[in-house]
Amino acid sequence: MENYEDFFTENFETATIKGELVTLRGIHETAEGPGSAENIFNAIEGSREFLNEHLPWIQETDIFDLQKRIRSWVLNERFGQGGCWLIFKNTPENSDGLFAGAIMAEINLRNHSATLSYWLTKPFTGQGLMTESVRLISKFAFEKLKLNRLELLVSVHNGKSAAVAMRCGFVEEGINRDFELINGKFVDHRRFSLLARDVY
Template sequence: MENFLDEIPDEELCGERVTLRLLHEGDAPALFSLIDGSREFLARHLPWPAECTCVEDVESRIDSWEIQAQMANGACWGIFERDTMQLAGVIILGWIQAAHLSASVSYWLGECFTGRGLATDALKILSHFAFNRLGLNRLEISASVTNKASQAVATRAGYTQEGFSREFERINGKFEDHVRFSRLARDPQ
């Protein structure tokens, strides 16, 4: 664990199409607007959109992500489209297990930002950061079996499908199976 940090650094991570920046309270209105404008789209595969009913709900989530970053057990970056610097979505590094040098990754984009390679670029950038800057060894992604777009992002970013998690998450009152992907620090870039 010699490379593992005590706190997730608050630095911009730049890629071909996107810039990643840790979210702060001032980002709450833009993030709420993005969620609100894509609510039905997001609710197809995610359990939480109905819980974000106002800017204060988003501020609360951002506060918890900031605390996690300070404790080095997770963080949430805004995915900003590089050309316009518009907030397009988020990517989260969560459940960091320092003893095992592993973590989970999740991501989503607003509906109007899909299909441009932004999520794939964000996942590649964050994976590189997690392996090379944080010293993690394993990253894991879980995506609903019906969310083919999210599965394709994981595959394009070099993640390997490992298996299925039965009834992993409850979405819209129904349990959904998920496909599990992973990537190791030693896997080809």
């Protein structure tokens, strides 16, 4: 591929990705209904204590902070630096699905790689939704975007998130010491990776 940056720019978008359990939809500033900032905020409010354990930005987030965070992801997509997909659980009763969480990809164009991060609100954990979401994003990243490497960094205290990585075929590479300041304490993170050649 002679000019990967041009290829990526032409092909990158947070397109809707549908799976058996979930549908992933790109985040938008002006979305209404299930994908609106208000609905996302209400879901966070209902799981704030649960989410705060591993997501330091949750504790002080209000609707205005969330709107700024959404704008930043929209700009990241526009400049080819990353994307954020909202996770909706597929249900026969609701064609839009039920908002469950989000999955993000920060792009490193120079190295043809991306760092994934994700979260689910408490009512939707333990149902296989995140495992499928990570698999869908991985397939999109390798097949559509021709990335070479995906990376996940997971708190050493977050066994459930590490289990998602391993179920999706990610290989543990080591420990990033004092990687993140969470609730006033520096926390080590486990580093996982998945390469295109691991699956293709």
